[in-house]
Amino acid sequence: MLQSFLFSKLNIIERMKYAVYYLKSEHSFDSAHFLANYEGKCRHIHGHRWRVIVEIMSPTLNTDEALDGMIVDFSKLKKDIKAEVDFFDHALIIEKGSLKPSTLTALIDEAFHVVEVDFRPTAERFSKYFYDRMTLKGYQVKSATVYETPANAASYEEDPHGTV
Ligand SMILES: Nc1nc2c(c(=O)[nH]1)N=C([C@H](O)[C@H](O)COP(=O)(O)OP(=O)(O)OP(=O)(O)O)CN2
Numbered sequence: 001m002l003q004s005f006l007f008s009k010l011n012i013i014e015r016m017k018y019a020v021y022y023l024k025s026e027h028s029f030d031s032a033h034f035l036a037n038y039e040g041k042c043r044h045i046h047g048h049r050w051r052v053i054v055e056i057m058s059p060t061l062n063t064d065e066a067l068d069g070m071i072v073d074f075s076k077l078k079k080d081i082k083a084e085v086d087f088f089d090h091a092l093i094i095e096k097g098s099l100k101p102s103t104l105t106a107l108i109d110e111a112f113h114v115v116e117v118d119f120r121p122t123a124e125r126f127s128k129y130f131y132d133r134m135t136l137k138g139y140q141v142k143s144a145t146v147y148e149t150p151a152n153a154a155s156y157e158e159d160p161h162g163t164v
């Protein structure tokens with residue numbers, strides 16, 4: 001009797017060790033890009049409505065009055081994602097070094113909103129980019145997912161199997 005009671009208590013404690021809460025929010029941005037050296041239509045400048053979904057996690061919840069029972073207020077998480085995403089809104093995203101300097105200068109001279117990135121602007125690279133940005137903001141990020149089209153998405157996670 002006592003043995004089975006202790007066993008069930010230990011079982012609960014063991015399960016709680018791995019218990020974690022998740023929170024997810026998203027924001028979208030519209031921008032143009034192209035994939036340099038791509039063999040196909042994506043080598044041309046084209047646009048997407050990029051959808052960015054960030055999932056954060058925490059083993060505990062706040063206990064302060066206003067935030068009681070929350071990892072973080074959804075409105076804060078949403079605002080923080082929006083701030084990152086808005087940087088690219090209505091921009092022409094260009095991988096550094098992928099255009100002739102004279103072309104880049106001409107675009108900038110036209111006062112277009114040009115954003116240069118030091119990675120190939122694929123959904124995969126953007127998922128890591130947003131994962132890193134949200135981590136820098138202090139979130140414990142589980143994953144970042146970027147939809148390039150309604151049917152195509154990439155996600156980035158670190159240690160998805162919990163080996164670290
Ligand atoms: N693994 C990846 N593959 C591709 C990426 C990417 O980010 N990761 N990106 C592209 C292009 O940017 C392109 O916009 C995607 O085009 P496509 O798959 O053709 O999507 P559409 O829905 O526009 O396709 P339709 O055939 O026009 O319906 C390519 N690959």
Ligand SMILES: [Zn+2]
Pocket residue numbers: 033042046047048148
């Ligand atoms: Zn594209």
